[in-house]
Amino acid sequence: SFAYSLGEPRGSSRDGSTYCDVLRDVTGQRVPCRTSHATCNACIYADLEALSAPYSQASRGAIQTRVLHESVTQDAQLLEKTMSYWAALWRNGCGAPHDPYQTQSEIMPLVDGQSWRETWDEQQNERRRGQAIKVTCQGELIFSHDNKGRPFIHCEFYDKNSTRDHLLDYSPDAGLYDIDYLRALFNEDREEILAIEEGAKTLGFDPSSCCTMVTNHTSVRVKCPRTHRNQDGQLELAPMTRLRCSSLFRVYQPLEEYRTVCSKVLVVCSGQHTHPIPLPTKTPPHIRNEIFNILRHMDYDLPDLTPRRFLRHPSLLKYVESQLSNCHHPTLTDVHISLANRDHLRSYITHVQKLSFPLGTGWRGLLHLKNVHDLELPPEHRYVRLATEFPRISESSDGQEDEDSSGSPFRLVICMFPESSRRLKKAQYLQSDVGFKRIQGFQEFELGGKDMKSNITLTYCRIFLTRQTAAAHELVFHEINRIVESDTGSPLKWRHLHGTDLNDLTGILQWTSDQHGGQAKGLGLHLRQLAQQMPNRFDLHEPHRPLSTLTEYDHLRRVYRLCAVHIFRNIKTSPVNDSVKNMMRSLVCIEHSDFQGTVQEIQTS
Structure with missing residues (x-):
């Protein structure tokens, strides 16, 4: 590419009648060429006499001298x-x-300020x-x-x-x-x-x-990008003027059918240039490669990266500081002026995104990423364990949480490491939280619990799904159970299903969750399905009842606990007196002596 801008008068010849002694094929024979010629094509505050000084040779040293002269x-x-x-x-x-x-x-501005x-x-x-x-x-x-x-x-x-x-x-x-x-x-x-x-x-x-700003002839700028003030000290956008140049460029290119045997191009420039040597406006290759390297190592920040986020990313800030350690508060523009153009940064980001995610960052991209991980990563390092879609789930709707009016397929993604499966297998107190919406079109909830040995809360897996019905959650818990069995050799155990008596603390003792009807009922349906595979076992709490006869709500009463933190927090901040707040708190119980009467009394207070 040329730093010089080319314009009229210009022309070309494509008949192949032109030959050049420099352009030859591998046998030494001259190849027919296509010729073209074009003419080499400042701010009112500039020193036009200095800018129009002629020169006939451009070198890297001359450019470095000019840049050094402009440094401050x-x-x-x-x-x-x-x-x-x-x-x-x-x-x-x-x-x-x-x-x-x-x-x-x-x-109120001053009179001269208004003008x-x-x-x-x-x-x-x-x-x-x-x-x-x-x-x-x-x-x-x-x-x-x-x-x-x-x-x-x-x-x-x-x-x-x-x-x-x-x-x-x-x-x-x-x-x-x-x-x-x-x-x-x-x-x-x-x-x-x-x-x-x-x-x-x-x-x-x-x-x-005097201003030294010079842009290429093809630039669309009509005003100087540098800051100028007039004689009264007021800000002014100075117009750019044109510097004429009569230097002629002639380009010799082999015809297209001969470019495989001669891949070179000859450029001949005649006449002196009557303008400064144009500075390179493209990012130098070594800096561009370093930017690409930073982008490639951004991992999970890359898919939705924007130029603005990139400029604030710690990896980039660390790179800029390492390059300009002596500069006070350096920015990426200080590394090279071309990086001030956010469109350039966006093109770099898009280029690396296409290399890292050839099928995009949507559903097809996720399926491709999972296939790559399954082929290249050892089992212990695989995080995306399930990414699939199911046809419309058929279910008998007997509640609002079962409504499924969407005709689109149900998509499900489960993310967990095999080590998390082993931890989940040992866990006895679990907690799930619904409501994360970090991915467009997907709902998210996490399954975690408290590790009794380390006394810290762990996240065992994250689930992304496009539907939150009871049938959808039943399928989620079934797939989690299948993954745990694949990683550990046996499925999850539940105290009220697998325990021999009430003192046997085998398996999961309690599941705490928010008041999402679809998830609660989905868990109950999953437990009912497991219980139906145990026709000869009886319930620990009602010994006369076989486990296979328990309904989904019977299972929930034995293991499921609703989180009341949000309820009590909202009651505390509610603008009512303490007596009404106490009545509200009394409703959070298993049995209430006068539930409806208390609700009516709260409403009339």
Whole structure:
């Protein structure tokens, strides 16, 4: 690729009548070529005479000299960041949604400030090249200090008790900017601004110096991206002007049918260039490879990674700090200016995502990932144990928790390591929690419990499912039991099913869960199915009843416990008197002397 932009006049010849002595095949014979030629195609604050100095040779050393000449000290970088931050806030404003009731600013601008704002709006419209602007809050941005002395920027309409969607930025307190310079810019204190900039000239920071910004001819910019101020010290978007160049590029390419025997291309440039050597705008290959390497090692953060999340990721921050250890608060842009373009970062992320997840990150991608793990990983390291879908589950609906009006297949994913199966096999007090929705289209619940030896809570498995009916949960518990049996050699045991007497503490003693009807009944249906496989065993609590005659609710009464934490927490925060709260608490019991009467009394209180 070329750093030089090519334009009119241009032309080409494809008849194959042109031959070049340089382009030959493996036998040394010249190959017919296609020829094409094109002509090599600054800001009003630039030194046009210096920018138009001719040259006829470009080298890596010349580019390094130019970059080194433009580099500044750390103190100057701090001031440049401060001005860029201030300019960005002025360009973008508050950014909050437009509120028709907050159109009138309470801050009265000066007369010259009002005229400058009108000019500024016109320059903004030119920069957007006719693109429609999103109407946002027009409130003034204010530099302030809080009661702890911390500096921050806020919109005049921001209110922590009501309009919290307006701008509130505490980044000035993080040491990223020069506070004195930032305060002077926001307060339009011209004397202080000139004093700071005059003292910083020796450091390499001089906003009044000639601009050295040059972009390619194909750039769509109509305004200089660097910050400029006019003679009155007000922010200005300086227009870009065009530098003419008459250098001619001629390109010789073998015809397509000859490119297998001659894969080279000859580029000849004639005439002097009357503009600076264009700086490379593409990310250098070694930096790009390092970015790819960081992305490949992000594991589970990669599937839904965005440029914004990537810029804040600890792995990237560690890399930037290692590359620029002497820089104060370095960013990825400091590594290379091309990385400031988020579209470039998005393309890098997309490239690595396609390599890591060739079938995407949806259902097909998950099935592919499971197949890869089953083939490449040892059994102890396999986490996704089941990822399958079932046709519509047929069930007799006798309650709201059984309703299944969806015609789509039921998808189920169970994630657990074989070691977790062994721990689950030994567990006696289990707990399940429903309500996680981290994956679009799936509900999630986890199955965990307390390890009595270590006295810590462990998560044994995570279940992702697209339906929460009783039949769906019955299938979930059946599959978990099958996986445990496959890993340990025997299925899960339950005290009321496998115990010999009431003092035999074999198997699971208690299952605690929230009040989700589908999960509770699904567990009862699973236990009823297990009990029907034991026709000769009798119930421990009702010795005259065979286990096979117990209903799903009979099984739940023997092992299932509802979590009441949320109930008591809501009662505690309820805006009623203590006597009513006590009546509410009395309802949480197995049997109540007057349940309906208490409910009516609570409703009338």
